[in-house]
Amino acid sequence: MKKREKRIAGNLLAGLACAALAHSALADDAADARALIKKAQGTDLGWQTVESLTTEIGPRLAGSEAEARARAWAVKRLKALGFANVHVEPFTLEGWHRGEISVRVGAPYPQRLVATALGRSVGTPVGGITAPVVRFTTLKDLKDAPIGSLKGKIAFVDEIMTRTQEGMGYGVAVQKRAAGPSIAAERGALALIIRSAGTDYHRNAHTGALRYDDAQPRIPAAALSNNDADQLARLLALKPDIPLTLNMSSKRIGQVPSGNVVGEIPGSDYPDEVVLLGAHLDSWDEGTGAIDDGTGVAIVTTAAKLVAEHGQPKRTIRVVLFGAEEPGLIGAKAYVKAHKDEMGKIIMVSESDFGTGRVWRMNTGIAKEDEAKADAILHVLRPLGVLPGKREASGGSDVSVLSAAGAPAVSFTQNGWTYFDLHHTPDDTLDKVNKDDLNQNIAVYAAFAWMAANAQGGFHPPAHPSSEE
């Protein structure tokens, strides 16, 4: 061989050896991930975590004393599990007090309806608001009502939520809850009543945050159970001018403390590069926050702990248990603000915040050149029933703020057929958690976290930010 040919052959051999090394490293990572899956399927730790949180703390309203106790619980637990760098990153938010609610229909059919105040709503004057009701079948019909046309009336948006496998009916239904109050106020309404953004018929009302538009007066807003929304529609058909009395003592209570709880499994080779697993510590106050989001806390914490038991990942795995997700991703926004200089080092985000419905699809919001690495993860997850998904992902609730700020993301779609029967209701309790399904989620996150933290070259953001959620 001539000298030049020799050099080319040498380079080729070196390249092949490099590829072979990378290939065998990937094969090792996949074997490790399969071992993690097996371990996750038999673990009790996830169940114990959600049991402990929902029993010892119970409901954890953002900014409340209970949410503070949940932070102390999380710090103690993460330390006990051997996480490093365990700490709280504090922030504040405008607090809210639920108070009491009563909704009554007047003569000639007097009766009480089951309702809950929408999160962050103002209350009524003492003694309540009594007024006739104007019913709208959809939020669009309310929007189409002329400005000022609801003066002296209570608006009722009776739009149903559609049950779907991945829960996408919520994206439509939640609009009447979030934006409805200010749309009704702009049309002159004294208050807004909505049919719950939920799919059950358990005579439970679903709470959840509203979002006032600063340009409109703040009017009180509440949700009726699906059964009671049907009932009110029938009563209005019998007597269109029947009066309704809404009495609510909800109020905003000024700035209150909250915080994000962080714990890490430090990386061996690139400790400053981070795979971030999220869940949220706060919950609404109607149930004990088991599926929203006690199970998410259990899933990501247990997955990271199983990884640490198995071996040290090359990059750091950081668990962030966000505070104040429910009132509007307030903990996540505080996190991005505090970590903006570090954003380029966060090579992957994903959040578990959808109960324990089994993971059935993996969506990726990453650079095109990294897709083969994500496909290698998917290949390991296939026996758990995970299908390839879309090439866009926000990563989930809180971490969508991080992916919007440029972090690569993976979203695991879960079976959501029954999730919105329980979501934000008194029925969100530990007995709804299925341990096998919980462990399937833990298995997915453990294998994913391991392979993402070890992936050669890491992950990079997609050319265009995700529009997934």
Ligand SMILES: [Zn+2]
């Ligand atoms: Zn949640």
